[in-house]
Amino acid sequence: MKVEQQQIDSDALGASVLQLDVSDGIQDLSAVEADYLQTYQPGYVFCRVPVEDLATCGQLESHGFRFVEFQLRSELRLKKRYPVAPFPYRYEPATTRDDLEAVQTIATETFVDDRWTVDPAINAASSQTRYRHYLEASWQRDDELLHKLTNPQTGEIVGFNSARRLDNSRVLLLLAGVTARYKGGGLGAILNYFVLNDFLDQGLRHVRTHHSGRNYAIMNLELGHFQFRVVQTFVVLRKCYEQPSA
Numbered sequence: 001m002k003v004e005q006q007q008i009d010s011d012a013l014g015a016s017v018l019q020l021d022v023s024d025g026i027q028d029l030s031a032v033e034a035d036y037l038q039t040y041q042p043g044y045v046f047c048r049v050p051v052e053d054l055a056t057c058g059q060l061e062s063h064g065f066r067f068v069e070f071q072l073r074s075e076l077r078l079k080k081r082y083p084v085a086p087f088p089y090r091y092e093p094a095t096t097r098d099d100l101e102a103v104q105t106i107a108t109e110t111f112v113d114d115r116w117t118v119d120p121a122i123n124a125a126s127s128q129t130r131y132r133h134y135l136e137a138s139w140q141r142d143d144e145l146l147h148k149l150t151n152p153q154t155g156e157i158v159g160f161n162s163a164r165r166l167d168n169s170r171v172l173l174l175l176a177g178v179t180a181r182y183k184g185g186g187l188g189a190i191l192n193y194f195v196l197n198d199f200l201d202q203g204l205r206h207v208r209t210h211h212s213g214r215n216y217a218i219m220n221l222e223l224g225h226f227q228f229r230v231v232q233t234f235v236v237l238r239k240c241y242e243q244p245s246a
Helices: 006-013 031-042 054-061 099-109 124-138 187-201 214-225
Strands: 004-005 015-020 044-049 066-077 090-093 142-153 158-165 170-178 206-212 229-240
Touching: 004 031, 004 124, 006 015, 006 124, 015 031, 044 054, 066 214, 090 187, 099 124, 099 142, 099 158, 099 170, 124 142, 124 158, 124 170, 142 170, 142 187, 158 187, 170 187, 187 214, 206 214
Parallel strands: 015 044, 170 206
Antiparallel strands: 004 015, 044 229, 066 206, 066 229, 090 142, 142 158, 158 170
């Protein structure tokens, strides 16, 4: 079982955040826990387990890990372009610091269904900081993309998308959102039209994404409207630890 520190999450929480990789099973969780407690003094440890692996879920639960999210992995093979001419928007890379700050603001206002935002053990400020940091990473990294959706008549950035290239043909969707006041009006679908067309232009035909099981709107949009295919489901469990007094 591998233990990996998540730097962005750790910076946002103000304590070490670790992810456990249990893809090879759990041999001695007590020993693993004792080791990572001594090495990292974590505040938060999480693990993503295939939903059918009840034995591993049970082992984690017996050590104080608790359910925090049901998650779906889905994929889409792009075969067609989507009509965007009727929509008065421009989709292009976020290139300036002002662009980045604008999409960061959208993210902090629009995300309400992810495991950090809904977790009573994590304060809202930490969740908002986390998304700001992830978007800045996408803005800086060579293997990631950060785009903005702009109303050219007003100059307002109304949506954004970030993604990571996996290779020359595969891409992983990361974060995406539209301005909170426009949610529910169809702008999310329009944003995806532009996103998927851009992937095709870059030769990226195989798209992977993850959904929170409580985000019904996104699941209906991507699984229903865009016909992403579910390929795996997961339970995310986490355990929080008190930090030693300074």
